[in-house]
Amino acid sequence: MNEQSAQWLAWDQQHCWHPFTNQADWCDPSCERLIITRGEGVWLWDSEGRKYFDGNSSIWTNIHGHAHPRINEALNRQLGEIAHSSYLGFGNARASELAAKLCGYFPNRTLERVFFSDDGSTAVECALKMALQYRMQTGSPQRNRIVAFANGYHGDTMGAASLGGMDLFFERFRKFGLAVDFVGSLEELAALQAGEIAAVIIEPLIQGVNEMRNWPAGMLRSLRDWCDQQGVHLILDEVMTGFGRTGTMFACQQEQVIPDFLCLAKGLTGGYLPLAATLTTDAIYRAFLGRDNVFYYGHSYTANPLGCAAALANLALFELETTMEMIQEKAGVLQKLLTELVGTSPHVFQIRQCGMIAGIEVRQSDGRCFDVAQMRGAKICLAARKYGLLTRPIKDTIVFMPPLCSTPEELRYALVALRSALDDVD
Numbered sequence: 366m367n368e369q370s371a372q373w374l375a376w377d378q379q380h381c382w383h384p385f386t387n388q389a390d391w392c393d394p395s396c397e398r399l400i401i402t403r404g405e406g407v408w409l410w411d412s413e414g415r416k417y418f419d420g421n422s423s424i425w426t427n428i429h430g431h432a433h434p435r436i437n438e439a440l441n442r443q444l445g446e447i448a449h450s451s452y453l454g455f456g457n458a459r460a461s462e463l464a465a466k467l468c469g470y471f472p473n474r475t476l477e478r479v480f481f482s483d484d485g486s487t488a489v490e491c492a493l494k495m496a497l498q499y500r501m502q503t504g505s506p507q508r509n510r511i512v513a514f515a516n517g518y519h520g521d522t523m524g525a526a527s528l529g530g531m532d533l534f535f536e537r538f539r540k541f542g543l544a545v546d547f548v549g550s551l552e553e554l555a556a557l558q559a560g561e562i563a564a565v566i567i568e569p570l571i572q573g574v575n576e577m578r579n580w581p582a583g584m585l586r587s588l589r590d591w592c593d594q595q596g597v598h599l600i601l602d603e604v605m606t607g608f609g610r611t612g613t614m615f616a617c618q619q620e621q622v623i624p625d626f627l628c629l630a631k632g633l634t635g636g637y638l639p640l641a642a643t644l645t646t647d648a649i650y651r652a653f654l655g656r657d658n659v660f661y662y663g664h665s666y667t668a669n670p671l672g673c674a675a676a677l678a679n680l681a682l683f684e685l686e687t688t689m690e691m692i693q694e695k696a697g698v699l700q701k702l703l704t705e706l707v708g709t710s711p712h713v714f715q716i717r718q719c720g721m722i723a724g725i726e727v728r729q730s731d732g733r734c735f736d737v738a739q740m741r742g743a744k745i746c747l748a749a750r751k752y753g754l755l756t757r758p759i760k761d762t763i764v765f766m767p768p769l770c771s772t773p774e775e776l777r778y779a780l781v782a783l784r785s786a787l788d789d790v791d
C-alpha cells in the first residue's frame with residue numbers, strides 16, 4: 366500500500382464515522398477499506414490506482430458519469446460567478462432557471478411550485494410539514510395523520526425516519542417521531558379512517574431499501590384514485606426513482622399519476638452535489654400565503670447556486686445525450702444479462718428489475734435464506750472488487766444500479782465481474 370493511502374486510512378480509522386456502518390467491523394484490520402480518489406464516466410479509482418465499475422451509481426445518485434465535461438464546465442462557470450448566496454431574502458439565477466425547468470416536466474396547472482432543500486430526507490421532511498400545515502390552515506386540522514407503506518424508506522432525519530418501515534433502522538426512534546400509520550396494501554389503506562388522513566407517502570413503482578421490491582402494475586394509479594376520492598394528498602418519494610432510473614423521466618409517468626407533492630434528490634444533480642426539491646401544486650401553495658400561514662422552514666444552503674448549476678447541466682444532458690431515448694434499450698440489455706445470470710449460479714434466487722434498477726437476491730440452492738451471520742451478500746460484493754466492480758448489498762440482495770450512461774459493453778463487463786464473484790463465493 367502506498368504511503369498516502371496508509372495515511373488516509375489511518376485518519377479515517379481515527380477520526381471518521383461512516384453512515385449505516387458498524388464502525389467496529391470497519392476499523393477491524395481484516396476490513397478491506399478503500400479510499401476513492403477519482404472518477405470518470407462509469408469508472409472509479411481508489412488510492413491504490415485500482416479501477417472499478419461504479420455498480421451502484423455512488424449510492425444511486427450518478428446519471429451521466431463522473432467528471433462529465435459538461436457538468437464540470439457548468440460548475441466552473443458558476444464558480445466564476447458565485448458559489449453561494451442566501452435564498453432567504455434573495456433569489457438566484459440558477460434556482461429560477463431550475464425551478465422553471467423542473468415544473469416544465471409536468472402538464473400546466475399541475476406541479477407549479479418548487480421548494481429547494483438539501484437531500485432526499487429534507488425533501489420528504491418539507492412535503493410532510495407542508496402536508497400537515499396545509500390542513501391546519503384550510504379548516505381541516507382533524508386530518509393530522511400520515512400514512513406510509515410497510516418496509517418503505519424515506520430518509521433519516523426525524524420526520525422522514527418516522528415514515529420508515531424498516532424496523533432495523535427506525536424502531537428505536539419511533540417514540541420520538543411523528544405518529545404514522547403503516548399499511549402493507551391498498552386494502553389495508555382503505556380500512557383506515559380516511560377523514561383523519563392528511564397524506565399518504567409512497568416510493569412509486571419500486572421500494573428501494575426494501576431490497577428492490579416492485580409494486581404490482583396499476584397499484585400507483587389505484588392509490589392516486591383512492592386519494593382523489595378521499596381528499597387525501599399523495600406524496601411521491603421519487604428520490605431514488607426520479608431522473609430516468611425506472612425507464613421514464615419520473616416513475617409516476619408510467620401510470621399517468623401526478624402527485625400533490627413530489628420529492629426529488631439523488632439524481633437531481635447527476636450525482637454531483639447535494640440538492641433536493643419538493644414540487645407541489647398551486648392549490649397547496651396558495652394556502653401558505655399571508656402572514657399567519659408562512660412555511661417556516663429552510664436551510665443555510667437552500668437553493669445553492671452550484672447545486673442548481675449542476676442540476677441544470679444534468680438535465681440539459683438528458684437532451685444532449687438523448688438519455689431517455691436509449692434507456693429502454695439499455696434496460697433491455699440489462700434484463701438479458703441478468704437473465705443469463707440466473708442460469709449460471711445455483712444461488713441466484715430472484716432478480717427484481719425496474720428500468721436501470723436491479724436487485725439480485727441470493728439464497729441457498731433449496732430456496733431457503735442464508736443465515737444472516739454468513740453475510741453472503743456482503744461477501745459477494747467484496748469478491749466483486751477483485752473483478753473490478755463496486756456495489757453494495759441490502760441483506761442478501763445485490764444492488765446493481767449502473768449510471769444511466771453505461772454502454773451495453775460496460776454493463777456486460779459489470780455482469781461478468783458479478784458472475785465471477787458469485788462463483789468465488791459459491
Ligand SMILES: *Cc1c(COP(=O)(O)O)cnc(C)c1O
Nearest residue numbers: 484485486518519520573604605
Ligand atoms: C435515498 C433515499 C432517501 C433519502 O435521501 P438522502 O439524500 O439520503 O437523505 C429518501 N427516499 C428514498 C426513496 C431514497 O432512496
